[in-house]
Amino acid sequence: MPDTFLDKDQPANRFARAREAQAAAVLEDYVEMIGDLIEEFGEARVADIAARMSVSQPTATKSIARLKREGLAMSRPYRGVFLTEEGAALATRVRARHRTIVEFLVKTGVPRDIAELDAEGIEHHVSQVTLEVFERALQARGGD
Amino acid sequence: MPDTFLDKDQPANRFARAREAQAAAVLEDYVEMIGDLIEEFGEARVADIAARMSVSQPTATKSIARLKREGLAMSRPYRGVFLTEEGAALATRVRARHRTIVEFLVKTGVPRDIAELDAEGIEHHVSQVTLEVFERALQARGGD
């Protein structure tokens, strides 16, 4: 089990820390979504990625370039996008974390649709410790 | 009671929504911290703001310029920064929300120092509905 999702160093200041988490957020979102698309359609096309992110196609292309630079994805021009081993592993962790947060919020009393929306922003800022607390809370009372 | 913190429209897509929340985050953080500084020292100097944000002084100056453009703060060159009525109101709401989230996390079982760190990133993505759920959870079991 990893102790981090996508960070290199821990900054001293809480604002600096939140900034770092934010920088990783875009990568995490793309990787998770590309994983979803591959699972659904067998491949992830740029156009689909752009549509899911509600972003223009060139913006998606640019972000994918960054994913490639960071070693999370691979692609050949005019072909679909695929995840590296590292990217796939990250996608798995991100997806699990997302589900944990949504389920925790729902269990706490937040309507599921709102929980989904909030989780999208929240998930990138939840530490491993907090995530484990959420998991324990889920197991405790009614892990149906 | 406000139904929003700092948003204009609601985007359809959850990623787009998270992006918007993020755009407001910097403003919210600055406004809250400027409020803190004014309360502590009677004024907020650029140097202090920069130090608290762990950011260079020119970066702080630039962000303050944006706060002014958005009508949240005021300042005269080489003088301290002050909040407009709107800025002060926002600071109050942001501070209350921050405390609610920290206390909720602590009550759930997250160590306080970690709760503080996580809250910094989380708070900008918690909807009004979820916040109210947290508040109710706090009142419910042991509002000591």
Add this chain to the structure above:
DNA sequence: ACACAAATATAGCCATGGCTATAACTTGGT
């Protein structure tokens, strides 16, 4: 009053992540 230190502003750089417009490539149909 004036010089100097400290604080703030400005200039100019970089990366990210948006966008539109357009070029280049793929693919499917005749």
Add this chain to the structure above:
DNA sequence: ACCAAGTTATAGCCATGGCTATATTTGTGT
């Protein structure tokens, strides 16, 4: 085989939020 349509890439723009280096202003101490 080729052309049209669809898809992806590229060019070039903008704002934000980082930074360093430097100019300017404030204010303090002698």
